[in-house]
Amino acid sequence: MKYEAFDRKIEDVGLQDGIAKLTPEKIEKTINEVLQGETGAKLKAYHETCVRCGLCAQACHFYVSHDGDPSYSPAGKVAQTMSVILDKKGKVSAEFIYKAAQIAYTECNLCRRCVHYCPLGIDTGYIMSTVRRICHKLGVTPQYLQDTAHSHSATMNQMWVKEDEWTDALLWQEEEARDEFPNMRIPLDKNGADIMYSVIAPEPKFRTHLIYQATAILHEADIDFTMPTTTGWDNSDMAMYSGDFEIMGRLKRDHFECAQGLKVKKIVMGECGHAFRSVYDMGNRWNAWKDYPVEVVHSIEFFAELLRSGKIKMKEKYPEPVTIHDPCNVIRGRGLMEELRYVVGEICETVVEMTPNREYNYCCCAGGGVINCGPPFKNVRVNGNKAKADQLRAVKEQGVTTVISPCHNCHGGLEDIIHSYELGLELKFLGDIIYANMVKNKAIEE
Amino acid sequence: MYHSIYEFVIGPLAWIGWTVFVVGSIWKLASMWALAKKKDGSSIAYTRFGYGARSIIQWLIPFGTTGWKSNPAVTVATFIFHICLVLVPIFLSAHVVLWDQFFGVSWGTLPDTVADYMTVAVILAAAFFAYRRIAVKEVAFLTTYKDWMALGIAVSPFVTGFLAYHQIFNYQVMIVLHILCGLAWLAFIPFSRLSHMLISWYSRAYIGSEFQGVRHCKDW
Ligand code: SF4
Numbered sequence: 311m312k313y314e315a316f317d318r319k320i321e322d323v324g325l326q327d328g329i330a331k332l333t334p335e336k337i338e339k340t341i342n343e344v345l346q347g348e349t350g351a352k353l354k355a356y357h358e359t360c361v362r363c364g365l366c367a368q369a370c371h372f373y374v375s376h377d378g379d380p381s382y383s384p385a386g387k388v389a390q391t392m393s394v395i396l397d398k399k400g401k402v403s404a405e406f407i408y409k410a411a412q413i414a415y416t417e418c419n420l421c422r423r424c425v426h427y428c429p430l431g432i433d434t435g436y437i438m439s440t441v442r443r444i445c446h447k448l449g450v451t452p453q454y455l456q457d458t459a460h461s462h463s464a465t466m467n468q469m470w471v472k473e474d475e476w477t478d479a480l481l482w483q484e485e486e487a488r489d490e491f492p493n494m495r496i497p498l499d500k501n502g503a504d505i506m507y508s509v510i511a512p513e514p515k516f517r518t519h520l521i522y523q524a525t526a527i528l529h530e531a532d533i534d535f536t537m538p539t540t541t542g543w544d545n546s547d548m549a550m551y552s553g554d555f556e557i558m559g560r561l562k563r564d565h566f567e568c569a570q571g572l573k574v575k576k577i578v579m580g581e582c583g584h585a586f587r588s589v590y591d592m593g594n595r596w597n598a599w600k601d602y603p604v605e606v607v608h609s610i611e612f613f614a615e616l617l618r619s620g621k622i623k624m625k626e627k628y629p630e631p632v633t634i635h636d637p638c639n640v641i642r643g644r645g646l647m648e649e650l651r652y653v654v655g656e657i658c659e660t661v662v663e664m665t666p667n668r669e670y671n672y673c674c675c676a677g678g679g680v681i682n683c684g685p686p687f688k689n690v691r692v693n694g695n696k697a698k699a700d701q702l703r704a705v706k707e708q709g710v711t712t713v714i715s716p717c718h719n720c721h722g723g724l725e726d727i728i729h730s731y732e733l734g735l736e737l738k739f740l741g742d743i744i745y746a747n748m749v750k751n752k753a754i755e756e
Numbered sequence: 757m758y759h760s761i762y763e764f765v766i767g768p769l770a771w772i773g774w775t776v777f778v779v780g781s782i783w784k785l786a787s788m789w790a791l792a793k794k795k796d797g798s799s800i801a802y803t804r805f806g807y808g809a810r811s812i813i814q815w816l817i818p819f820g821t822t823g824w825k826s827n828p829a830v831t832v833a834t835f836i837f838h839i840c841l842v843l844v845p846i847f848l849s850a851h852v853v854l855w856d857q858f859f860g861v862s863w864g865t866l867p868d869t870v871a872d873y874m875t876v877a878v879i880l881a882a883a884f885f886a887y888r889r890i891a892v893k894e895v896a897f898l899t900t901y902k903d904w905m906a907l908g909i910a911v912s913p914f915v916t917g918f919l920a921y922h923q924i925f926n927y928q929v930m931i932v933l934h935i936l937c938g939l940a941w942l943a944f945i946p947f948s949r950l951s952h953m954l955i956s957w958y959s960r961a962y963i964g965s966e967f968q969g970v971r972h973c974k975d976w
């Protein structure tokens with residue numbers, strides 16, 4: 311077949327050690343378990359009816375960024391992975407699994423932009439997730455991503471944060487914040503609060519200032535909120551991306567049970583995209599919940615509510631011209647494009663839109679667990695998203711200095727792109743700007 | 757001799773072709789539905805008629821979607837191809853006469869010249885698709901014998917019908933070939949890539965429901 315050669319293999323210890331343990335029998339058996347046990351008419355229909363028209367190609371930033379290399383097109387990636395698996399009924403080699411894993415985990419962000427281009431409504435994101443699921447069950451996963459999944463299973467958070475470290479991080483941020491807001495509290499495990507605020511584990515680990523900012527905003531807005539000290543505080547979900555759906559289900563259950571235990575009215579999630587996907591799209595279905603047991607809102611919606619109701623007022627708007635990067639998990643995934651524009655419009659003077667934008671945005675190339683595959687695959691992300699660099703450069707030429715994106719992964723990915731393509735742009739969360747420029751009635755005078 | 761062959765293809769073979777098409781299509785749809793009910797419960801749970809219909813209608817509008825807009829040539833070819841592909845066999849006067857002769861049912865017909873132009877349009881569109889299969893990198897990469905087969909089967913009744921109508925080559929041979937191709941066309945619908953004719957309504961309705969209902973976003 312014409313696409314047997316795979317010229318871009320990347321050494322990754324997780325993938326290498328994984329395939330070393332495989333036998334042809336194990337591969338075939340595992341694949342058929344997944345295909346027969348977990349997939350059905352959806353996959354079959356996609357496989358049989360895709361008319362190989364290639365229209366989806368230009369949807370994908372990987373394809374665009376590699377000058378139209380067909381092996382990066384959505385249907386091209388399916389052809390090299392799932393199509394072969396199905397056509398050969400699981401009789402594939404270990405080397406093939408390596409390649410399939412590399413493509414599924416690191417060359418697709420599951421961003422689903424391709425769906426906008428496919429006349430038959432074929433969901434490549436779903437197909438790639440299923441390839442990942444197979445690879446997970448075969449034990450062939452990128453090492454860094456697997457580490458986060460292990461962490462989830464051992465600690466119920468993504469970053470090996472220990473229980474006392476988490477509480478410690480919260481107390482530390484509270485203490486810091488009290489210099490500015492003397493009455494500031496981060497209420498821990500408060501029963502019956504209106505809101506449970508949940509974050510992703512990289513926040514206590516690397517970005518504690520985000521906890522400071524978010525809780526300062528909650529404090530200033532007089533919100534009755536709480537943060538749990540027990541597991542369930544971390545809403546992130548890398549197991550979903552590694553294909554470990556058993557852990558994914560446990561994580562979502564834990565997150566909601568934590569909120570239910572505290573008897574809060576709703577959960578507000580920090581500025582993260584993938585965690586949201588896990589809640590509305592993946593984890594709930596695995597747990598067989600059509601709707602989730604406690605209302606969940608993303609920061610974008612929450613900030614919009616605070617600004618609309620006047621609970622938070624801006625002292626001044628952010629003066630520099632900004633552009634908006636639409637995180638696919640909350641935009642194409644949850645339709646928050648206009649809410650995001652409302653919030654940015656309320657907090658910034660000038661907004662210059664990127665093209666394309668809103669639900670047609672290009673992904674940052676970090677999402678879908680790709681950034682979590684770690685350093686071996688950094689260039690895959692950066693080279694795979696020249697398209698984003700071009701988009702950013704175009705708005706920069708119109709005077710934009712700052713990119714706003716309410717998603718942690720997007721920040722990680724865009725940071726690398728901005729740096730590698732020397733774009734010289736600043737990157738901000740909504741919370742960064744709101745915290746810095748809001749009216750602080752409860753703060754001490756400086 | 758010729759007469760008995762003709763009688764055979766237009767008689768028993770036609771019955772076989774139509775039966776395979778009808779029974780095969782019902783089996784295809786029913787088995788897919790049964791499988792979906794058994795294995796894709798969470799997908800069925802989110803499928804909504806309104807969202808599905810909206811998505812289908814949007815994609816039936818030429819240039820109504822991002823995908824169509826970004827590929828004008830493919831869009832024009834696709835719409836012409838599919839519209840003519842469906843209308844010509846149904847409304848061709850020669851076909852309507854056959855229905856009348858066999859079953860005594862009849863309906864309006866297309867003027868022969870119009871049908872002739874539409875036939876040429878189908879052939880040209882198919883030629884364009886064939887060209888893409890060879891010349892456009894991302895399409896060539898995906899193309900397998902199944903795609904050539906689907907294209908070949910889809911266009912063959914039109915090529916042979918055109919040749920027969922214009923009495924090019926031997927009319928008698930052509931008309932038999934034409935009938936054979938037409939029956940193959942029908943019989944392959946449930947069992948090849950042509951099954952997108954049956955299934956894509958479902959996949960479109962489903963993904964439309966997911967996007968509009970769950971993700972609050974367009975799928976076009
Ligand atoms: S990265 Fe996005 S556009 Fe590309 S194949 Fe994956 S889901 Fe489709």
Ligand code: SF4
Pocket residue numbers: 359360361362363364365366367384385427428429430431432898
């Ligand atoms: S656009 Fe859809 S039908 Fe065409 S090749 Fe891509 S996935 Fe297949």
Ligand code: SF4
Pocket residue numbers: 419421583584636637638639640672673674675676677678717718719720723
């Ligand atoms: S990281 Fe951001 S843009 Fe990228 S997949 Fe996640 S939400 Fe989408």
